[in-house]
Amino acid sequence: MQLIMEHLSKQFKNKIAVRQIDAVLSEGIYGFLGANGAGKTTLLQMICGIIEPTSGEVKVNGENNIQMGERFRDMLGYLPQEFGYTPGFTAKDFMLYIASIKGLEPKYAKRKTSELLRLVNLEKETNSKIRTFSGGMKRRLGIAQALLNDPKILILDEPTAGLDPKERAYFRNIISEMSKDKIIIISTHIVSDIEYISDQVLVMKKGDFILQGTPEELLDKVKGEVWSCRIPHKKWAGFESRYCVVNSHVLANDVDARIVSLEAPIDGAVNVEPTLEDLYLKCFSDEMEAGE
Amino acid sequence: MGGMIKYEWKKIWKNRLTQISMIGCSLFLLFCVYMTIIQITTTDENGQAISGMSAVERLKNIQQRQELTQDRVDEIVNQYLMYIHDPNTSSNNEAYYYLSEEQYKKFFLPNRDLLMLIIEIYREPGRGESTRDVLERTVGKDFRQARLERDLKVIHLKEELGKITSKEADYWEKEAEKIPEYQYGYQKGWQMILNTLSWSVMIMMIICIGIAPIFSGEYQSKCDSLFLCMKYGKSKLITAKIITVWLFTTCVWLGITLSYSAVYLGLLGMDGADLPIQLAYPMEAVGYHLTMGEAVIYALILSYILTLGISGITILISALLNNTYGVIIIMFLFIILPTFLTVDTGWYTWNHIVSLLPSKIVDFMFPSYTAYSIGNAVIRWPDMAMIVNGAGAVLFSAAGYWIFKNHQVNK
Numbered sequence: 001m002q003l004i005m006e007h008l009s010k011q012f013k014n015k016i017a018v019r020q021i022d023a024v025l026s027e028g029i030y031g032f033l034g035a036n037g038a039g040k041t042t043l044l045q046m047i048c049g050i051i052e053p054t055s056g057e058v059k060v061n062g063e064n065n066i067q068m069g070e071r072f073r074d075m076l077g078y079l080p081q082e083f084g085y086t087p088g089f090t091a092k093d094f095m096l097y098i099a100s101i102k103g104l105e106p107k108y109a110k111r112k113t114s115e116l117l118r119l120v121n122l123e124k125e126t127n128s129k130i131r132t133f134s135g136g137m138k139r140r141l142g143i144a145q146a147l148l149n150d151p152k153i154l155i156l157d158e159p160t161a162g163l164d165p166k167e168r169a170y171f172r173n174i175i176s177e178m179s180k181d182k183i184i185i186i187s188t189h190i191v192s193d194i195e196y197i198s199d200q201v202l203v204m205k206k207g208d209f210i211l212q213g214t215p216e217e218l219l220d221k222v223k224g225e226v227w228s229c230r231i232p233h234k235k236w237a238g239f240e241s242r243y244c245v246v247n248s249h250v251l252a253n254d255v256d257a258r259i260v261s262l263e264a265p266i267d268g269a270v271n272v273e274p275t276l277e278d279l280y281l282k283c284f285s286d287e288m289e290a291g292e
Numbered sequence: 293m294g295g296m297i298k299y300e301w302k303k304i305w306k307n308r309l310t311q312i313s314m315i316g317c318s319l320f321l322l323f324c325v326y327m328t329i330i331q332i333t334t335t336d337e338n339g340q341a342i343s344g345m346s347a348v349e350r351l352k353n354i355q356q357r358q359e360l361t362q363d364r365v366d367e368i369v370n371q372y373l374m375y376i377h378d379p380n381t382s383s384n385n386e387a388y389y390y391l392s393e394e395q396y397k398k399f400f401l402p403n404r405d406l407l408m409l410i411i412e413i414y415r416e417p418g419r420g421e422s423t424r425d426v427l428e429r430t431v432g433k434d435f436r437q438a439r440l441e442r443d444l445k446v447i448h449l450k451e452e453l454g455k456i457t458s459k460e461a462d463y464w465e466k467e468a469e470k471i472p473e474y475q476y477g478y479q480k481g482w483q484m485i486l487n488t489l490s491w492s493v494m495i496m497m498i499i500c501i502g503i504a505p506i507f508s509g510e511y512q513s514k515c516d517s518l519f520l521c522m523k524y525g526k527s528k529l530i531t532a533k534i535i536t537v538w539l540f541t542t543c544v545w546l547g548i549t550l551s552y553s554a555v556y557l558g559l560l561g562m563d564g565a566d567l568p569i570q571l572a573y574p575m576e577a578v579g580y581h582l583t584m585g586e587a588v589i590y591a592l593i594l595s596y597i598l599t600l601g602i603s604g605i606t607i608l609i610s611a612l613l614n615n616t617y618g619v620i621i622i623m624f625l626f627i628i629l630p631t632f633l634t635v636d637t638g639w640y641t642w643n644h645i646v647s648l649l650p651s652k653i654v655d656f657m658f659p660s661y662t663a664y665s666i667g668n669a670v671i672r673w674p675d676m677a678m679i680v681n682g683a684g685a686v687l688f689s690a691a692g693y694w695i696f697k698n699h700q701v702n703k
């Protein structure tokens with residue numbers, strides 16, 4: 001199965017949210033990494049067919065997603081960034097309601113509902129109203145509903161927002177286990193969500209993919225550029241504006257810093273193994289500076 | 293589809309606002325039913341005022357079924373004139389209809405509906421005669437002919453005032469000729485239901501509250517992006533939502549209307565279903581050739597279809613707006629504002645357009661001669677309102693379907 005994005009663009013009035021994106025995705029886990037406002041959500045909404053592209057199209061095995069209609073939506077599981085729910089419904093009612101919209105047989109829907117609520121640790125909350133749920137519980141319910149129809153294309157927009165570290169780790173394991181024969185797209189700005197489970201990472205900036213590859217390929221791009229160093233307090237003042245600082249820890253006499261730079265930022269700096277977070281910060285350091 | 297309808301149905305009823313408005317409306321209508329029954333008044337054998345269920349029992353005894361043949365009408369008129377001419381039972385007090393206070397309470401008040409029916413048929417429109425003069429002038433005059441002449445005069449007067457066209461006048465003249473000899477009798481239960489037509493406006497309002505979130509609620513809660521990318525999110529789900537709206541409308545309308553109608557018929561009796569609708573409006577000419585039972589069914593069907601019309605518009609507005617309260621406010625304005633617009637001004641077109649609005653059911657009464665001329669056909673006001681609102685319900689629902697289906701989530 002192939003999910004193809006051809007010259008995909010979306011413009012809202014004067015703002016271009018997504019510009020001329022071309023990509024071909026086949027079975028595997030794809031991490032869409034980008035800062036807030038990079039255009040990730042808009043791109044995912046176009047893939048899902050809930051907003052029309054200004055130009056270009058999304059194809060599944062060569063067929064336009066909108067024209068496929070129900071056949072396309074039947075293979076889709078989607079967790080939106082802002083997960084809508086019916087507050088007065090219990091978790092079970094909501095899942096069965098979603099199952100009916102997904103066209104699942106009632107018997108199968110009931111079995112699948114119990115199974116998924118167990119999977120996302122909401123088994124005890126089956127008959128509790130969603131309005132009483134915490135943010136993390138709602139997010140887990142959102143993940144469960146996306147999996148109801150055993151989708152061939154699973155799109156998760158900020159799936160770990162509101163989950164605690166233990167839940168995030170558990171979520172990563174679930175996704176990793178179900179990736180066989182599926183295209184899974186995880187959109188996030190939290191690098192650790194995708195760092196170890198993605199087959200491909202696509203870094204999105206200002207509506208375009210600026211980097212694309214396996215995590216190892218991407219890490220190669222910053223190999224030799226990540227430094228660990230200790231900077232005396234009196235020199236530290238200018239560092240943050242001149243370099244891309246990944247981490248800094250203020251000590252008694254100096255600052256222990258992790259810096260991305262083509263050259264050693266200071267004498268004695270030690271070249272260290274890069275991570276995707278280093279790459280991410282390098283890519284978006286200009287936006288962070290503008291933000292500051 | 294059944295599952296989706298079940299959950300849409302559940303969604304509507306789980307809404308606190310729906311629950312509160314439903315309870316509030318039911319209590320209010322219960323109060324209204326109680327008030328209308330205790331306000332039924334008449335006098336007993338001794339002329340003492342009685343009200344409520346005692347009055348109902350008394351009216352059932354007094355208003356015996358009878359055919360208003362010429363002989364019977366003459367008998368009633370002569371009896372009344374006899375009281376007016378007898379110094380022991382008469383007075384010059386017009387408020388007591390020229391009867392002594394005692395005779396007024398013993399004879400006139402218990403027979404008020406029957407006497408007014410006869411007097412108003414003999415009274416010439418616009419002549420300003422006293423009741424005594426009317427009866428003295430017309431005693432023995434053919435009652436059926438007088439009824440027809442009165443109706444024709446009313447029709448011609450409306451034609452002269454430009455409220456109906458000559459073609460519509462011809463139609464009503466023919467209808468007036470079809471009305472048979474009057475049967476008289478007790479029909480309070482049916483009459484009370486007819487008087488409650490304006491309550492439909494309240495039912496329309498609570499239905500609007502219930503169905504306002506049908507689409508707008510999904511936009512507001514961000515469920516739209518979830519549903520629209522599900523297999524049936526752009527097809528069966530929308531159909532299920534619209535079917536649920538119609539089901540909800542039907543059930544709420546039926547539940548409330550049948551409940552209070554059953555209370556009225558249970559307490560006041562089902563007698564008089566086959567009596568003519570003209571008895572419900574003794575002071576006015578009525579061009580409809582219907583029995584009380586038929587008129588009640590006809591009026592209730594009108595109320596139901598106009599309520600469906602409101603549901604259709606609510607579906608459309610709900611698909612257009614992303615705020616449920618916005619939908620409710622717009623629909624309330626759409627329901628309430630037209631009730632302040634008169635349908636009796638001089639401008640024919642204005643009257644005829646405004647009359648078709650669902651909430652103008654408050655102005656509909658069977659004495660109305662409003663009709664619509666389309667080609668060679670003349671369509672009566674309620675028939676036309678049913679056609680327009682029924683078609684509107686379907687068209688607006690279809691428009692709502694199309695809008696939600698093509699909704700762009702990021703707009």
